[in-house]
Amino acid sequence: MIDQDERSEILENSGDIVVSASAGSGKTTIMVKKMGIELEKIKDHRTIGAITFTVKATEEIKKKAGKNIKKPFVVMTNDSFIESEIIRPFIKDAFGKDYGNDYSVEYGNKYQFDKYSSGLKQLKNKNILGSFDDNKLNFNFKVAHDILDKSKAAQEYIKAKYSWIFIDEYQDSDRDMHRFFMKLKNELKIKLFIVGDSKQAIYLWRGAMSNIFKLLDDENFSFYELVTNFRCDKEIENYANLFHNPKYYMHFDKNVENVVIKNFNNFNSFYERRDFVGFVDKFKDLIFEKTLDLDKEVTIIANYNNDANKITELLNLEGFNFVFIPKTPIDEGIPNGNLLKELALYSKNSTYTIYDFLENTHIDARIRTRFEVNSIIGKLKKDKNLVPDIVEEVVSDLANYLGLSIGVTVKYN
Template sequence: MRASLNTQQQEALRYIDGPLLILAGAGSGKTSVITRKIAYLIEHCELPARHIAAVTFTNKAAKEMQSRVTQLLSAQQTRGIMVSTFHNLGLHIIRSEIATLGFKVGFSILDQEDSRNILRELMHRRTELDDKLIDVIQSTISNWKSSLLSPEAAAKAASSTSEHSIAALYQQYQQAMRAYNAVDFDDLLMLPVQLFQNHSEILSRWQNHIRYLLVDEYQDTNKAQYELVRLLVKQRRAVTVVGDDDQSIYAWRGAKPENLLQLKEDFKDLKVVKLEQNYRSTGRILRAANALIAHNPHVFTKSLWSELGPGDPLRLICTENENEECERISCEIIDMRLKRRCQHSDFAVLYRSNYQARALEMKLQAHAIPYEITGGQSFYAKTEIKDVMAYLRIIVNPDDDNAFLRIINTPRRQIGPTTLEKLGSYANQRNVPLFHCIKEFGLAERLEPKSLEKLHRFKEWIDRINQRLYNDNPIDVIREMLDDMNYYGWLQQNASSDHVATKRWQNIEFLLEQLSQMLSPTDKKYTTATETVEGAIAKLALRDLLDRNEDATTQDKVQLMT
């Protein structure tokens, strides 16, 4: 971190008299400005940290921001500050206002796979919708939520028979989510906005709580995120947003770079400060970038410059085919390592689509060049982690049918598909979650005594764990649960070797360590509320959705990425 800020950075840091847009090009030191502005608000403006919130888009960015703030201020000074992603902020609001929203404590956060399973089940009851279109339908509903369209509004806006059918499915999907006491990723933004729009007293309370808001990567906000920010800062207008329309790459998932322009409409006194000095790249790179960016439509104009000198000349290399291209890349890496003593980790290869990595991988392997594909399987997407998370979800939220169906035979309990089909049919008729149906007399009339006994044993076991989870040490209870069902033995049965099973068990140990840290009294630096078991599990579920291999590798490997 540089010791001093340049003139424009100083101006952005000190301006607190109204809404501020920091137009920050790549490598212009925006994170330093945000973190130092937080310190400025606390130290010079004497604003308590508990009234400051800073939001960004990824866990990695939030952790980086949080880390830098701790380097500038003491633990006492930062107590209560909220540095998080948009979705974590939304989760915090939902948990705080759970009674008004009509959810029960321990609600589940469903990932994309769980959401798709619910939609698929609902689609089976609607013959006019083709199962093959489930990805399109899921994306359509997601976009509607990002645009703050309720099922009723989506139905009114529908312009075709298929859109009317999807809107009707959207209505059923939301009803199912309520029945499961669950929310999906998009609900974490839509629900807080709807809450604030419909309950002025709650909005007023949150406006008083968050007295200064800082937002990073503003060009990537969708309508729901923009409206959430607008509502929170509407009263005090104490907001700093950092953005660059030239860096907007998420329009495909609802991001609206024109939100930067909308700021000028909603905040007539908006001040704009441009950060144009680049601390990352050399002159030749910036001149080439400026020339290319000049062709883009702009909300605001800027021109990046650097004091790092001209740098090496840029090279454009043309090859005959894909094989020659990959060979040339490999040879360039070898040559640079020999001549400049570079590490493998000094190199990155960018490509447009994942399929292009295949030929490159083969060529790198042929030359014994170690590499890593960034964006591989997330830790929270691993089978063993999803299994344990499903157990935790059903324990704190018995209404979660997706979690129930994942774990009922993991490990195997000899509860067959016929039993589950009858249970599902009965639950649908009663419109009651699967777990709650198990002890009902009506189900006993449909199942064989042995099958019913297995379900009863499972429910009683889960109920006992639930009771102990709140009375004993939660981590000890979870470990005993895993021992009771011999989950390690299950891993050994389904792994290709004992080594693989051990690695998977180590992943579970890491998950429990994360949960333990979240429940620990020492993990209160950035929150004023005592973390509950339900809250910790909800946050872990959200990490499942947000963490996609964000942490940079420390190994000496060439990085391959889109």
């Protein structure tokens, strides 16, 4: 592997570590290996913690670690970690006996607020932990950070229990989460192992910071990057490296099996562009030059149905045998059309749950988000609500909640 040296160094380095790793690069595997190595080094009562965003991710870590790690360790979601390890045990010590540790967690609109002091007042007087009405602010992590500031017992407990904290999918952390984790590292001196990929930052709508890894530059971490991908062909990996990791790009002087061609037509007018004047001649040139082999399958991809249909007609008039495969109406130029497909599945398939919707759309599956998204789209589970006005209302509310653009006109036959 072209990044084998980095993988080895990650396992040997005993300092704070940041690993930039794309999907398919074996990030969970190397994280679990590192967990096992650091656990074996611990000779006292301490352990390590692994923190993830979703229950599914915690189960994956448990499954992989269970095969190789024999010592006990802790795996939790972000919210579960701060609630069970910091907020509930130490809220009275930090804020006073008027705060109960048997509070309930509520995410309904009636329990939301705009100020931190209002959230604390509700927590104190009503024994309810609510949330900010601004998705980009994280009340739970603000409270946890505040408790660590005020409670010496909380500080000593965390330091006495954890030697390392492993944090997955760090690109989705918001400002309050980042501040909390840096407090663990800089003030409590707990080692951090951070894994993430800035290219996969998909939760900007709820506060994840696009510059999160830039902020880590000033935090005295050792940085590593995993570029070998185990899920795709090596030529695809090499092509991706050309854009994202040029130092790993491999130039081949010999013939290769697959070639990606990006070819531009220089149209002189709108009409030439509309009618694809000269396209067939250029296509024939590729065949004549033996760049394309018609004995193998050839796929031509166009942005629009009309373009693809026109290209098919022009080529087939010259004796070729292409088949036009149209996009569905949802695919055709609608921003975030995948959400509409999943909403259709959610509304029509009785076995398709809110958990399936969140996973397939890559929406953050933490409890609050699940509650709020379900409150928006849940009405689509009832057939009587599948009418244009309600469907448009649901799509609009979901788009507003996620901060996305979804252009759609609802039509019924």
